[in-house]
Amino acid sequence: xxxxxxxxxxxxxxLNASVEGTPILKGVNLEIKAGEIHAIMGxxxxxxxxxxxxxxxxPDYEVTGGDIIYQGKSILEQEPDQRALAGIFLAFQYxxxxxxxxxxxxxxxxxxxxxxxxxQEELDAFDFEDLVREKLDIVQMNPAFLDxxxxxxxxxxxxxxxxxxxxxxxxxxxxxxxxxxxxxDIDALRIVANGVNQLTRSDNSFLLITHYQRLLNYIEPDYxxxxxxxxxxxTGDKELALELEESGYDFLDLEVAIG
Amino acid sequence: xxxxxxxxxxxxxxxQDLVEFRExxxxxxxxxxxxxxxxxxxxxxxxDNLQKQEFEIASPIELTKQDLVSFExxxxxxNRLVFVNGYYQAALSSNRDKGIxxxxxxxxxxxxxxxxxxxxxxxxPDLNYxxxxxxxxxxxxxxxxxxxxxxxxxxxxxLFLASANxxxxxxxxxxxxxxxxxxxxxxLESYHYLETKQPYWNNSFSEIFVGENAKLEHVLVxxxxxxxxxxxxxxxxxxxxxxxxxxxxxxxxxxxxxNLDIIQAGKQTDTKLWGLALAQDEQTIDLHSKVDLHHPYGxxxxxxxxxxxxxxxxVFNGKISVPQSAQMTNAAQLNRNLILSxxxxxxxxxxxxxxxxxxxxxxxxxxxxxxxxEIFYLRSRGLTLANCRRLLLEAFAIEIINKIxxxxxxxxxxxxxx
Numbered sequence: 001x002x003x004x005x006x007x008x009x010x011x012x013x014x015l016n017a018s019v020e021g022t023p024i025l026k027g028v029n030l031e032i033k034a035g036e037i038h039a040i041m042g043x044x045x046x047x048x049x050x051x052x053x054x055x056x057x058x059p060d061y062e063v064t065g066g067d068i069i070y071q072g073k074s075i076l077e078q079e080p081d082q083r084a085l086a087g088i089f090l091a092f093q094y095x096x097x098x099x100x101x102x103x104x105x106x107x108x109x110x111x112x113x114x115x116x117x118x119x120q121e122e123l124d125a126f127d128f129e130d131l132v133r134e135k136l137d138i139v140q141m142n143p144a145f146l147d148x149x150x151x152x153x154x155x156x157x158x159x160x161x162x163x164x165x166x167x168x169x170x171x172x173x174x175x176x177x178x179x180x181x182x183x184x185d186i187d188a189l190r191i192v193a194n195g196v197n198q199l200t201r202s203d204n205s206f207l208l209i210t211h212y213q214r215l216l217n218y219i220e221p222d223y224x225x226x227x228x229x230x231x232x233x234x235t236g237d238k239e240l241a242l243e244l245e246e247s248g249y250d251f252l253d254l255e256v257a258i259g
Numbered sequence: 260x261x262x263x264x265x266x267x268x269x270x271x272x273x274x275q276d277l278v279e280f281r282e283x284x285x286x287x288x289x290x291x292x293x294x295x296x297x298x299x300x301x302x303x304x305x306x307d308n309l310q311k312q313e314f315e316i317a318s319p320i321e322l323t324k325q326d327l328v329s330f331e332x333x334x335x336x337x338n339r340l341v342f343v344n345g346y347y348q349a350a351l352s353s354n355r356d357k358g359i360x361x362x363x364x365x366x367x368x369x370x371x372x373x374x375x376x377x378x379x380x381x382x383x384p385d386l387n388y389x390x391x392x393x394x395x396x397x398x399x400x401x402x403x404x405x406x407x408x409x410x411x412x413x414x415x416x417x418l419f420l421a422s423a424n425x426x427x428x429x430x431x432x433x434x435x436x437x438x439x440x441x442x443x444x445x446x447l448e449s450y451h452y453l454e455t456k457q458p459y460w461n462n463s464f465s466e467i468f469v470g471e472n473a474k475l476e477h478v479l480v481x482x483x484x485x486x487x488x489x490x491x492x493x494x495x496x497x498x499x500x501x502x503x504x505x506x507x508x509x510x511x512x513x514x515x516x517x518n519l520d521i522i523q524a525g526k527q528t529d530t531k532l533w534g535l536a537l538a539q540d541e542q543t544i545d546l547h548s549k550v551d552l553h554h555p556y557g558x559x560x561x562x563x564x565x566x567x568x569x570x571x572x573x574v575f576n577g578k579i580s581v582p583q584s585a586q587m588t589n590a591a592q593l594n595r596n597l598i599l600s601x602x603x604x605x606x607x608x609x610x611x612x613x614x615x616x617x618x619x620x621x622x623x624x625x626x627x628x629x630x631x632x633e634i635f636y637l638r639s640r641g642l643t644l645a646n647c648r649r650l651l652l653e654a655f656a657i658e659i660i661n662k663i664x665x666x667x668x669x670x671x672x673x674x675x676x677x
Binding site: 056059098166 | 636
C-alpha cells in the first residue's frame with residue numbers, strides 16, 4: 001500500500017559489494033517506505049539474493065561503497081543479530097537444518113532475545129507455547145513440527161512455512177523474502193503467500209526477491225524492480241512483472257546494450 | 260615418580276584374602292614398563308608430565324554428609340557407595356535394597372568374601388602397566404553385587420571423590436561389579452573432586468561381569484579437577500543374552516586415558532557405547548575401546564562425540580573385532596568431532612576387524628567445525644554470536660546427554676556445556 005507520507009524504512013544508496021574481490025553489486029539504489037511491498041526480479045546471478053543477504057548482514061560479502069540506511073541510521077557496521085533485533089528479517093532461500101536444536105526452543109530463544117532487546121520480560125515455556133500455537137494457523141503448520149529439530153528432514157515447503165512462522169513470531173519491520181517461492185508446489189505457494197499477506201501492516205514493509213512472476217499473483221507488490229548485472233535497471237508497478245513474464249529477460253540485454 | 264613397591268607393600272599389609280590377586284598383578288607389573296610414545300597404544304598421548312610428578316599414596320580423610328551434597332545423584336537414595344581418596348566412607352554410604360550388596364571388601368560377609376575371591380580368580384582380565392599397578396596395590400574393593408533376578412528401580416551410585424591439598428597423591432580405586440543372571444540394574448560411576456590445590460593421580464580399575472540375560476545400564480562421569488591425571492581401565496564381560504550400555508562423559512583432568520574393554524562371551528549379546536568428551540585449554544583425553552565378539556548374533560552400537568577447544572587434543576581409538584565365530588553380528592561405530600579452535604587436535608581411528616563373512620558392520624569418523632552459514636542463520640534471528648555457539652554446542656552434545664536416564668545429571672551437564 002503506497003502512502004506518500006509514510007516514513008522511509010529502508011534506503012539503499014549507490015551500494016557496491018563484492019565477494020572475494022569479484023564485484024556483485026554495482027550501485028544499487030532503492031527506497032522502501034512503511035506499508036509498501038517491493039519485488040525485485042532478475043536472472044540468476046543478477047545480484048538479487050546477494051542484496052538480500054547484505055541487508056541482513058551476511059559476513060560473506062564485502063561492501064565496497066555506498067550505504068544502507070535503515071530507519072534513519074546506517075547499519076553497515078551492525079552485526080546480523082543487531083539488525084535482526086532492530087526489526088530486519090531475512091527468510092532464507094535455503095533455510096539451514098540444525099540437528100539437535102528443537103524448533104520450539106529455537107523460536108523461544110529468538111523471541112525472547114527480541115523481548116529482552118525491547119525491554120520486555122521474557123516469556124516462559126508455557127506462555128510461549130500458547131503464542132506459537134496461535135501463530136501456527138498463519139501457515140497451517142502441524143504442531144508436531146515444533147518438537148522436531150530445526151528444519152531437519154523438513155520438505156522444501158515445510159522449511160519455507162517454518163521461515164514464515166519465524167517471521168510471524170518475530171514481527172519484523174522489514175521482511176525480506178529470498179525466493180520464498182522456489183521449490184514450492186502451487187498449494188504450498190498459496191499457503192506461504194497467504195501467510196505473508198496476513199503479516200502486512202501499514203507500519204511494516206516487505207521486499208520479495210523472486211525469479212518468477214507467479215508469486216506476485218498471490219502477494220501483490222506496490223513496486224517491481226528489475227535487477228541486471230548488479231544494478232536496478234528498471235522500476236515499475238506489478239504490470240512490469242507481467243511484461244517480463246511475456247518477454248523473458250532477454251529483452252534486457254538489448255535495452256542495456258542500446259543504453 | 261610412582262610410590263616404591265616397598266611403600267605399596269606396607270600399604271596393603273593386613274588384607275590377606277587379596278594376596279594372590281595382588282601377586283598376579285605384580286608379576287605383570289614387573290615385566291612391563293611405563294608406556295611411552297613408542298608404544299603404538301600410547302603414541303598420541305604425552306605421559307612425560309605424569310611420569311615426572313612425585314606421588315604419595317593417599318591417606319584417609321573424613322568428610323561429612325554436607326561435603327557430598329553437590330555430587331549425590333538425586334535419583335539415587337537407597338544404594339550409594341562413597342570413596343574419598345580411595346578410602347571407603349561407611350557413614351556416607353548406604354545399602355538398603357535386598358538382594359544386592361553395595362559396599363566394600365573389608366566389611367563383606369565371610370561367605371561372600373570367599374565367593375568373590377573365587378570369582379575374581381576365575382575371570383582374569385588383561386592387565387596393562389597401569390591396571391597392574393592398581394591391582395598390585397589393592398587393599399580394598401568397591402563392590403556392587405546384584406543377585407539373580409533382582410531388579411532395582413533406582414540407580415546405584417558409586418561416587419569417587421578426590422581431595423589433594425597438602426601433597427600430590429595417588430588414588431587407586433578398584434571396582435568390582437557382578438550382575439547375576441537376569442538381574443536388571445542402573446549404575447552411575449562418577450569421579451569428582453573437592454577443593455584440591457595439588458595435582459593428584461587417579462588410577463582406577465573397574466571389573467564388570469554381566470551374567471546371562473542380565474541388563475546393566477552404566478553411566479560414567481569423569482569430572483576430575485583440571486590439574487588431575489585420570490587413568491582408568493574398565494573391563495566388561497558379557498554372558499549370553501545380556502545387555503550392557505555405557506554413557507561415558509569426560510570433562511575434567513589435564514590428562515585422561517580410559518581403556519574400555521568389552522568381551523561378548525555368549526551369543527545374542529547387546530553392547531551399546533555412547534560417549535561425550537569435552538576438552539579445552541591444554542587438556543588431553545585419550546579414549547581406547549575394544550569390543551571382542553566371539554559368538555553369533557551379537558550387536559554393537561558405538562557413538563563417540565568429542566568437542567575440542569583451545570589447544571586441547573582428543574584421541575579416539577575404537578576397535579571392534581568380529582572373528583569367524585561371530586556370524587550374524589550387527590555392529591556400527593561412529594566418531595564425531597567438533598573442533599572449535601585451530602590449535603586443537605583430533606586423532607581418530609575407528610577400527611573394524613572382520614573375518615566372519617555374514618555380518619553387517621559399519622564404521623566412520625567425521626571432523627567438523629561450527630559452520631559460518633549456520634551461525635549467520637541463527638544470528639539473523641537475533642541470537643548473539645555467543646548464544647549461537649552455545650546453542651550449536653548443546654545441539655551437538657545433546658544426542659549423548661539424552662541417553663543419560665537421570666534428569667538432574669543431564670541438566671547439570673547441559674548447563675556445563677552452556
